Amino acid sequence: MTLASSLTQSESWKTLERHYGEIKDQHMLDWFATDPNRFEDFHLSAAGLSLDFSKNRATRDTLHYLLQLANERELPAQINAMFEGEAINRSENRPALHTALRNFSDRQIMVDGSDIMPEIRDTVHRMEEFCWKIRRNQWRGYNNAPFTDVVSIGIGGSFLGPKLASSALKPYWDSGLNVHYLANIDGTHITEILKRLNPATTLFIIQSKSFGTQETLKNALACRQWFLSNGGCEEYLAKHFTAVSSNVEKAVEFGIAEENIFPMWDWVGGRYSLWSAIGLPLALAIGIDNFRDMLRGAHQMDEHFRTAPLAQNMPVIMALLGVWYVNFFGVNSHAILPYDHYLRSLPAHLQQLDMESNGKSVTLDGRRVDYHTGPVIWGGVGTNGQHAFHQLLHQGTHFSPCDFIMPMCSHNPIDNFHAMLVSNCLSQSQALLQGKTEQQAIDELIADGKSEAEAMVLARQKVITGNRPSNTLYFPKAKPQTVGALIALYEHKVAAQGMIWGVNSFDQWGVELGKKLGNKVLEALESDRIPDAFDGSTNGLIRAFHAMQSKL
Numbered sequence: 001m002t003l004a005s006s007l008t009q010s011e012s013w014k015t016l017e018r019h020y021g022e023i024k025d026q027h028m029l030d031w032f033a034t035d036p037n038r039f040e041d042f043h044l045s046a047a048g049l050s051l052d053f054s055k056n057r058a059t060r061d062t063l064h065y066l067l068q069l070a071n072e073r074e075l076p077a078q079i080n081a082m083f084e085g086e087a088i089n090r091s092e093n094r095p096a097l098h099t100a101l102r103n104f105s106d107r108q109i110m111v112d113g114s115d116i117m118p119e120i121r122d123t124v125h126r127m128e129e130f131c132w133k134i135r136r137n138q139w140r141g142y143n144n145a146p147f148t149d150v151v152s153i154g155i156g157g158s159f160l161g162p163k164l165a166s167s168a169l170k171p172y173w174d175s176g177l178n179v180h181y182l183a184n185i186d187g188t189h190i191t192e193i194l195k196r197l198n199p200a201t202t203l204f205i206i207q208s209k210s211f212g213t214q215e216t217l218k219n220a221l222a223c224r225q226w227f228l229s230n231g232g233c234e235e236y237l238a239k240h241f242t243a244v245s246s247n248v249e250k251a252v253e254f255g256i257a258e259e260n261i262f263p264m265w266d267w268v269g270g271r272y273s274l275w276s277a278i279g280l281p282l283a284l285a286i287g288i289d290n291f292r293d294m295l296r297g298a299h300q301m302d303e304h305f306r307t308a309p310l311a312q313n314m315p316v317i318m319a320l321l322g323v324w325y326v327n328f329f330g331v332n333s334h335a336i337l338p339y340d341h342y343l344r345s346l347p348a349h350l351q352q353l354d355m356e357s358n359g360k361s362v363t364l365d366g367r368r369v370d371y372h373t374g375p376v377i378w379g380g381v382g383t384n385g386q387h388a389f390h391q392l393l394h395q396g397t398h399f400s401p402c403d404f405i406m407p408m409c410s411h412n413p414i415d416n417f418h419a420m421l422v423s424n425c426l427s428q429s430q431a432l433l434q435g436k437t438e439q440q441a442i443d444e445l446i447a448d449g450k451s452e453a454e455a456m457v458l459a460r461q462k463v464i465t466g467n468r469p470s471n472t473l474y475f476p477k478a479k480p481q482t483v484g485a486l487i488a489l490y491e492h493k494v495a496a497q498g499m500i501w502g503v504n505s506f507d508q509w510g511v512e513l514g515k516k517l518g519n520k521v522l523e524a525l526e527s528d529r530i531p532d533a534f535d536g537s538t539n540g541l542i543r544a545f546h547a548m549q550s551k552l
């Protein structure tokens, strides 16, 4: 599909520009005051999630114009193309079919003329069998002791999704297995993980779609070496090493028995791969039934995204509000604030999901964009963030729209902790909305016993602009289905934004450059020759490395 007009020349874009001029100085509090139904009408529910988007700098007209933009960008047709398996990842000529991995309907999904659903179902059955064997101690370590630990070795998409879901679903860990995630190429990380483990009771899963990622291969080799030097031997490798990869040949070359390799496919992007066998460490921890429930939740969100009218479509509305801030308010960041310890890894996962997908400057047909695309995604768990970076949210010169994410019930309902946590979440979005006027600050200071003159001076420091936007996403409890729906919601939000911006949300060529240069720098670090091929700063730092290493 080629979109006829450039985005910024479109009618709806120009309307939005005009409309921005009209409402940019209006206060959300006035809209609440004059519109008693604002909460109910700026509210959506889907797949067990509820979204309050009433605290956004958007009126009913804004939504109308944003929806016009979505229609002008042919969003329904683009969404359909994604689900139907069209090669929307044009630079790699591939479909983006992570939705097929959680397709519980009986719809066939065709790639290159054949239905991919049987192979997907077959893989889930293999995962089920594998989980059953490990969790029921049918598959044991080399000295016949049951496994106690699983080390998942992978990075990027082969790490962040499973890591997030594993911590989000910690209350469902019922097998007694400890699951560890080894990602970074850092001797410290691997040392800290392995020093607690017994090779005889440790299972390794090498997670790499390409089976060519430097960090993963290095960590995998080091784990194998550790296994062989601490009681294991070549003959036992097949019992202790498994892999998930689309590159079976390379995994076999590495020494993984072919029957221990779970498949991955070209049509699943790394950051969208949690739903495939990349989710194996998670399935081992929570069991395949809970894993399937997570897929079910994601499928419900898929169906919502695929079929709900744009005006009631949660991912689409979140996407459009994001576009509104990035392109009209000139905002270039977005904060993710989960008020749930179990969801603390959400910002990290969404950073990759969003920034790797929409951190792009060229459209699908190769034109340089003349508008901004994906914002910087950041955040942290509440309430910790309140005592750290929320200061900037309230009084900084930048404003960053926020997503407050909150379960209404806790898995650990002790004392009134949860009510306190929820009260913090609600009062933060309330404070962002309301702010504090200079007069309010003066009144407070005078009530605190300051003289009028002192109050006048101090009050300025205490003014809080307010009128700062946020979404609140809430749900009863972080159960497998909810977590599935939540992650899928953001996947679709990101995809919908990519569709509006006309970029390819499914490739990542920028990452590739760093990987290539990394190998050349490593060569220079490991040779005793002073390199001159790079820029002055890189050369200087390499010399510093040589000098400091030689002093140790």
Ligand SMILES: O=P(O)(O)OC[C@H]1O[C@H](O)[C@H](O)[C@@H](O)[C@@H]1O
Residues within 6 Å of the ligand: 154, 155, 156, 157, 158, 207, 208, 209, 210, 211, 212, 213, 216, 270, 271, 356, 508, 511
């Ligand atoms: O699964 P792998 O092939 O090892 O790839 C791991 C990661 O590597 C890259 O750098 C990509 O940017 C990620 O999207 C990918 O998930």
